[in-house]
Amino acid sequence: MSEPNIPAVRSRGRPRSDVSQLAILNATRDLLEERGLVDLTIEEIAQRAGVGKATIYRRWPSKGTLAFEAFAFQFLARQPLPDTGNLRGDLLAALLSWIRAVKGTVTGRTLVGLIAEVQRDPELAQIWAEKFVKPVRAQQHLLISRAVERGEIAATADPDIAIDMLFGPAYHRLLQSHLALSDRFARNLVDTIINGLAAGEPTVR
Amino acid sequence: MSEPNIPAVRSRGRPRSDVSQLAILNATRDLLEERGLVDLTIEEIAQRAGVGKATIYRRWPSKGTLAFEAFAFQFLARQPLPDTGNLRGDLLAALLSWIRAVKGTVTGRTLVGLIAEVQRDPELAQIWAEKFVKPVRAQQHLLISRAVERGEIAATADPDIAIDMLFGPAYHRLLQSHLALSDRFARNLVDTIINGLAAGEPTVR
Amino acid sequence: MSEPNIPAVRSRGRPRSDVSQLAILNATRDLLEERGLVDLTIEEIAQRAGVGKATIYRRWPSKGTLAFEAFAFQFLARQPLPDTGNLRGDLLAALLSWIRAVKGTVTGRTLVGLIAEVQRDPELAQIWAEKFVKPVRAQQHLLISRAVERGEIAATADPDIAIDMLFGPAYHRLLQSHLALSDRFARNLVDTIINGLAAGEPTVR
Amino acid sequence: MSEPNIPAVRSRGRPRSDVSQLAILNATRDLLEERGLVDLTIEEIAQRAGVGKATIYRRWPSKGTLAFEAFAFQFLARQPLPDTGNLRGDLLAALLSWIRAVKGTVTGRTLVGLIAEVQRDPELAQIWAEKFVKPVRAQQHLLISRAVERGEIAATADPDIAIDMLFGPAYHRLLQSHLALSDRFARNLVDTIINGLAAGEPTVR
DNA sequence: GCGTAACCGAGACGGTACGTCCCGTCTTGAT
DNA sequence: ATCAAGACGGGACGTACCGTCTCGGTTACGC
Numbered sequence: 001m002s003e004p005n006i007p008a009v010r011s012r013g014r015p016r017s018d019v020s021q022l023a024i025l026n027a028t029r030d031l032l033e034e035r036g037l038v039d040l041t042i043e044e045i046a047q048r049a050g051v052g053k054a055t056i057y058r059r060w061p062s063k064g065t066l067a068f069e070a071f072a073f074q075f076l077a078r079q080p081l082p083d084t085g086n087l088r089g090d091l092l093a094a095l096l097s098w099i100r101a102v103k104g105t106v107t108g109r110t111l112v113g114l115i116a117e118v119q120r121d122p123e124l125a126q127i128w129a130e131k132f133v134k135p136v137r138a139q140q141h142l143l144i145s146r147a148v149e150r151g152e153i154a155a156t157a158d159p160d161i162a163i164d165m166l167f168g169p170a171y172h173r174l175l176q177s178h179l180a181l182s183d184r185f186a187r188n189l190v191d192t193i194i195n196g197l198a199a200g201e202p203t204v205r
Numbered sequence: 206m207s208e209p210n211i212p213a214v215r216s217r218g219r220p221r222s223d224v225s226q227l228a229i230l231n232a233t234r235d236l237l238e239e240r241g242l243v244d245l246t247i248e249e250i251a252q253r254a255g256v257g258k259a260t261i262y263r264r265w266p267s268k269g270t271l272a273f274e275a276f277a278f279q280f281l282a283r284q285p286l287p288d289t290g291n292l293r294g295d296l297l298a299a300l301l302s303w304i305r306a307v308k309g310t311v312t313g314r315t316l317v318g319l320i321a322e323v324q325r326d327p328e329l330a331q332i333w334a335e336k337f338v339k340p341v342r343a344q345q346h347l348l349i350s351r352a353v354e355r356g357e358i359a360a361t362a363d364p365d366i367a368i369d370m371l372f373g374p375a376y377h378r379l380l381q382s383h384l385a386l387s388d389r390f391a392r393n394l395v396d397t398i399i400n401g402l403a404a405g406e407p408t409v410r
Numbered sequence: 411m412s413e414p415n416i417p418a419v420r421s422r423g424r425p426r427s428d429v430s431q432l433a434i435l436n437a438t439r440d441l442l443e444e445r446g447l448v449d450l451t452i453e454e455i456a457q458r459a460g461v462g463k464a465t466i467y468r469r470w471p472s473k474g475t476l477a478f479e480a481f482a483f484q485f486l487a488r489q490p491l492p493d494t495g496n497l498r499g500d501l502l503a504a505l506l507s508w509i510r511a512v513k514g515t516v517t518g519r520t521l522v523g524l525i526a527e528v529q530r531d532p533e534l535a536q537i538w539a540e541k542f543v544k545p546v547r548a549q550q551h552l553l554i555s556r557a558v559e560r561g562e563i564a565a566t567a568d569p570d571i572a573i574d575m576l577f578g579p580a581y582h583r584l585l586q587s588h589l590a591l592s593d594r595f596a597r598n599l600v601d602t603i604i605n606g607l608a609a610g611e612p613t614v615r
Numbered sequence: 616m617s618e619p620n621i622p623a624v625r626s627r628g629r630p631r632s633d634v635s636q637l638a639i640l641n642a643t644r645d646l647l648e649e650r651g652l653v654d655l656t657i658e659e660i661a662q663r664a665g666v667g668k669a670t671i672y673r674r675w676p677s678k679g680t681l682a683f684e685a686f687a688f689q690f691l692a693r694q695p696l697p698d699t700g701n702l703r704g705d706l707l708a709a710l711l712s713w714i715r716a717v718k719g720t721v722t723g724r725t726l727v728g729l730i731a732e733v734q735r736d737p738e739l740a741q742i743w744a745e746k747f748v749k750p751v752r753a754q755q756h757l758l759i760s761r762a763v764e765r766g767e768i769a770a771t772a773d774p775d776i777a778i779d780m781l782f783g784p785a786y787h788r789l790l791q792s793h794l795a796l797s798d799r800f801a802r803n804l805v806d807t808i809i810n811g812l813a814a815g816e817p818t819v820r
Numbered sequence: 821g822c823g824t825a826a827c828c829g830a831g832a833c834g835g836t837a838c839g840t841c842c843c844g845t846c847t848t849g850a851t
Numbered sequence: 852a853t854c855a856a857g858a859c860g861g862g863a864c865g866t867a868c869c870g871t872c873t874c875g876g877t878t879a880c881g882c
Contacts, residue, residue, distance in 0.1 A: 013857030014847045020859075038325045043837060052860045057839070087402070115380055116321030120243040125382075133383050153402050160384055161374070161393050162402055169366070169373030171380070175320055177330075178338050179365055188366050196401025197292070197358050197367055218826025219878040225828080248868060257829045262870065423831030424873045430833075448735045453863060462834045467865070497812070525790055526731030530653040535792075543793050563812050570794055571784070571803050572812055579776070579783030581790070585730055587740075588748050589775055598776050606811025607702070607768050607777055628852020629851065635854080658842060667855045672844065 016059070023049040024056055028070040033106045037067050037113030064117040064124035071110045072131060075101060081139050087147040091166055091190045094143060096183065098167070102174060103181045112174060137163065165193050221264070228254040229261055233275040238311045242272050242318030269322040269329035276315045277336060280306060286344050292352040296371055296395045299348060301388065303372070307379060308386045317379060342368065370398050426469070433459040434466055438480040443516045447477050447523030474527040474534035481520045482541060485511060491549050497557040501576055501600045504553060506593065508577070512584060513591045522584060547573065575603050631674070638664040639671055643685040648721045652682050652728030679732040679739035686725045687746060690716060696754050702762040706781055706805045709758060711798065713782070717789060718796045727790060752778065780808050 027048035031040055042063055046053045060066040078101040082093030102108030118128045144159040153162070169189055173181050232254035236245055247268055251258045265271040283306040287298030307313030323333045349364040358367070374394055378386050437459035441450055452473055456463045470476040488511040492503030512518030528538045554569040563572070579599055583591050642664035646655055657678055661668045675681040693716040697708035717723030733743045759774040768777070784804055788796050 011857090012849080012855075014859075016858065017847095041837060042839085046860090050860080052858095052862090053839080054841090054861090055859065058858075112324050116324045119317050119321045119380070120241075129383065133381055137383065147402075157397070157402060158393050161390070161397055164374035164377050164384075165370055165394070165397060165402075168375070168377035169369035172369050172373035172376050175324070175376070175380070176338055178334070178342065179369075185366070188363050189370070192362070192366055192370065192401070193397075194401050194403050196397070196399050196403075197352075197362060197370075198399045198401075216826080217824080217880055219828075219880095221827070222878095246868060247870085251829090255829080257831085258869095259830095259871080260828070263827085421831090422829075422875075424833075426832065427873095451863060452865085456834090460834080462832095462836090463865080464835090464867090465833065468832075522734050526734045529727050529731045529790070530651075539793065543791055547793065557812075567807070567812060568803050571800070571807055574784035574787050574794075575780055575804070575807060575812075578785070578787035579779035582779050582783035582786050585734070585786070585790070586748055588744070588752065589779075595776070598773050599780070602772070602776055602780065602811070603807075604811050604813045606807070606809050606813075607762075607772060607780075608809050608811075629854070631853070656842065657844085661855090665855075667853095667857085668843095669845080669856095670854065673853080 017055075020049070020051050020055055021059065024051055024059070024066070025070050027051075028066055032067060032070060032110055037063075037110055037117065040067060042066075061123045062121050064114065064121040065127055067110065067117070068114055068124060068127060068132070071107070071114060075107055075111065076132075076135070078107075079136065079139070081142060083146075086150070087143075087152040088190055088194060090143045090147070091193065092186060094140070095166060095170060095186045095190065098170060099181050099183075099186060108174065115171075115175065140167070162193070166190070222260075225254070225256050225260055226264070229256055229264070229271070230275050233271055237272060237275060237315055242268075242315055242322060245272060247271075266328045267326050269319065269326040270332055272315065272322070273319060273329060273332060273336070276312065276319060280312050280316065281340070283312075284341065284344070286347060288351075292348075292355070292357040293395055293399060295348045295352070296398065297391060299345070300371060300375060300391045300395065303375060304386050304388075304391060313379065320376075320380065345372070367398070371395070427465075430459070430461050430465055431469065434461055434469070434476070435480050437461075438476055442477060442480060442520055447473075447520055447527065450477060452476075471533045472531050474524065474531040475537055477520065477527070478524055478534060478537060478541070481517070481524060485517055485521065486542075486545070488517075489546065489549070491552060493556075497553075497560070497562040498600055498604055500553045500557070501603065502596060504550070505576060505580060505596045505600065508580060509591050509593075509596060518584065525581075525585065550577075572603070576600070632670075635664070635666050635670055636674070639666055639674070639681070640685050642666075643681055647682060647685060647725055652678075652725055652732060655682065657681075676738045677736050679729065679736040680742055682725065682732070683729060683739060683742060683746070686722065686729060690722050690726065691750070693722075694751065694754070696757060698761075701765070702758075702767040703805055703809060705758045705762070706808065707801060709755070710781060710785060710801045710805065713785060714796050714798075714801060723789065730786075730790065755782075777808070781805070 024045060027045045028040070031045060031048060040063055042053055042056055045051075045063075045066070046056055049056075056066065060069070079094075079097055082090050082097070084090050084093055102111055114124075114128070118125050140163045141159055144153065144157075144162050147153045148155055148157070148159075166189070170181065170186075173179050173185070179185070229250060232250045233245070236250060236253060245268055247258055247261055250256075250268075250271070251261055254261075261271065265274070284299075284302055287295050287302070289295050289298055307316055319329070319333070323330045345368045346364055349358065349362075349367050352358045353360050353362070353364075371394070375386065375391075378384050378390070384390070434455060437455045438450070441455060441458060450473055452463055452466055455461075455473075455476070456466055459466075466476065470479070489504075489507055492500050492507070494500050494503055512521055524534075524538070528535050550573045551569055554563065554567075554572050557563045558565055558567070558569075576599070580591065583589050583595070589595070639660060642660045643655070646660060646663060655678055657668055657671055660666075660678075660681070661671055664671075671681065675684070694709075694712055697705050697712070699705050699708055717726055729739070729743070733740045755778045756774055759768065759772075759777050762768045763770055763772070763774075781804070785796065788794050788800070794800070
């Protein structure tokens with residue numbers, strides 16, 4: 001978000017301070033935990049970080065984009081690409097990792113808050129798409145393509161549908177809170193995704 | 206939300222004005238269209254409706270609950286309970302109705318905004334659960350139970366999983382905007398829900 | 411400045427609070443003494459008065475106009491209209507009162523600050539002209555017209571010149587600080603105003 | 616103020632750029648005209664002059680001192696020492712020169728602004744006393760002492776009072792704007808200074 | 821038909837955070 | 852050592868809304 005991969009042309013003037021950058025991100029991380037995204041204020045972050053407000057605004061256009069950067073690393077780090085050798089195991093492992101990361105955690109509340117914030121902050125929406133959705137999705141595609149290679153899924157199946165069927169219901173429960181994100185839910189969901197709802201041939205069940 | 210079904214004891218004092226009630230809801234509806242839920246302010250609604258702010262606060266505890274009331278009727282009215290005689294048809298009809306109601310519409314943008322708002326407004330969260338999730342979900346349960354009666358779904362199947370598999374991916378795409386809510390998506394999703402991902406033949410289940 | 415002489419039409423809505431009004435003026439008076447006009451901030455006045463900033467801005471367009479109101483009363487109260495029976499006595503008494511009020515006092519420093527502020531604040535400039543210059547000047551005119559009636563000054567003399575010759579040099583020394591506002595200066599000035607610079611005898615003109 | 620008359624020891628390192636010096640003064644002069652002293656900011660001067668802010672602070676301690684330097688030359692150049700051969704002519708010429716320089720001019724507005732600024736900027740106050748009040752006053756003293764030599768004024772008269780009686784009223788009108796700085800005012804003032812207010816018996820003057 | 825209680829529009833209230841502006845200083849690489 | 856550039860910590864600005872309170876006035880019931 002803020003670090004270009006290539007040092008670029010080394011712009012003129014005093015360079016931005018890494019110390020401030022870090023202090024801001026740490027203060028944000030702490031306050032996110034203490035107050036949640038909703039009650040986060042730029043003013044308090046600045047004060048906590050010992051930094052002028054302008055220094056924050058110089059780097060992040062909104063509190064959403066700042067919170068995202070403080071959130072993204074620790075979330076993404078907890079989403080390993082599982083490799084259990086079969087589709088069911090992979091999907092279940094991925095889903096359970098996600099549930100572990102978000103259920104009843106600060107990370108989870110922040111994730112929900114950020115999804116809410118994405119709806120109102122176009123700058124954040126762009127970063128969200130680029131730095132969150134895209135990499136996460138790329139990883140999820142691997143799960144599906146490996147299953148296709150193993151012949152567990154027909155090559156004609158739409159991988160996007162498959163991914164959305166796994167995480168869509170999970171996000172749905174996280175956001176609507178209508179039902180629990182239990183392990184039972186995870187197993188049940190994965191099985192139904194693979195086998196479908198349709199009552200099997202031995203209809204006599 | 207605000208009017209009790211039973212007139213109750215008919216309290217003393219000047220009764221609340223229906224004219225104001227309507228003016229507020231109309232102003233809210235208009236401003237929702239002009240600005241979106243995010244930039245909606247009670248102050249502007251009051252001004253537009255020619256009403257004191259207190260008159261609004263007397264009836265709704267927050268802008269979310271007010272916006273919900275302005276939103277709920279027109280959304281729910283567009284979600285008929287389909288009855289096509291088979292599971293696939295019912296699911297597809299329900300999903301397509303939902304997509305028609307939300308894709309590229311003010312209603313859709315308001316729905317997204319309300320889901321965001323639910324995360325930060327406890328009063329709204331309660332109303333949301335009671336007046337939106339519960340009735341909608343009850344209707345969706347009918348779809349599944351009818352399919353069970355018809356023998357299209359095993360009686361042991363979890364209807365909540367089934368419903369979440371249908372609408373979870375749809376809400377996911379609405380909120381994350383990563384992929385389009387196309388008719389093709391709807392058909393593909395319904396088929397996969399019913400038949401599962403698993404490759405072709407009645408694999409060794 | 412803020413109180414209309416006639417209660418007018420009694421405008422609608424909650425009336426402005428006299429308690430707040432007074433608290434603001436008192437806080438301003440205190441801070442004027444502690445910090446001086448230059449380092450006066452609306453923010454601190456609001457905090458000291460236990461009042462929102464908007465409540466101040468609703469009443470006074472700038473810190474200058476507010477400071478003026480806090481200053482004017484106590485200054486004007488100290489500028490009595492002297493009546494010693496002769497021009498010399500009257501002018502001297504008026505000048506000495508002025509010097510007593512401003513020399514080495516908070517009032518004096520505030521007066522200087524306000525004259526400075528008048529140069530940069532058009533709203534204040536208007537109030538200054540109306541509520542300060544005009545009444546003070548009207549009083550000073552009386553001094554001169556009484557002397558004319560007594561035959562001490564020719565009826566053709568310009569009273570404005572006379573007043574400016576008395577207070578102009580005084581303000582000049584207050585603002586430029588080049589020389590002291592001593593009693594000796596006052597006596598000397600008054601004498602020279604009355605008798606002129608021209609050397610003694612009806613010189614050979 | 617900034618250039619020492621003697622080059623001194625020719626200090627080490629890169630010498631200060633004359634080009635920058637001039638660019639800063641020119642930018643200041645222009646912005647003084649465009650915005651007035653009040654709304655002058657160091658930031659904008661630096662940008663306009665194509666110069667770093669530090670380069671300005673290295674030379675002038677405040678915007679007042681900088682503005683003074685941009686102002687002083689063109690003001691002082693317009694204040695010649697008149698020599699008409701008599702007191703009345705000299706005083707009138709000096710006063711009219713002053714009025715010409717300040718009435719309705721950028722120089723006048725800057726003069727007023729600087730007097731205001733002097734009240735809040737101690738560094739400027741010192742420079743103001745040394746580089747403005749002192750030389751101007753020395754020149755004005757000449758006017759009076761020549762009149763004393765000519766016998767037009769008693770040797771015992773206080774020359775400072777005389778000077779203040781001439782310019783005090785003028786500055787007063789410039790700062791308070793209560794009456795015009797007309798030629799009529801100038802003549803009337805000078806006459807009254809010389810002859811006094813008192814209705815003389817030898818009315819035959 | 822009078823009192824009283826709850827409502828009404830208007831708008832001021834104390835408060836909080838906003839995002840901007842400018843201050844005067846500091847830190848770069850380049851003269 | 853100074854230059855242009857521009858980031859730094861700081862602090863006040865004036866604004867926007869929040870949700871509450873206080874006016875004078877309006878209904879409509881219960882006495």
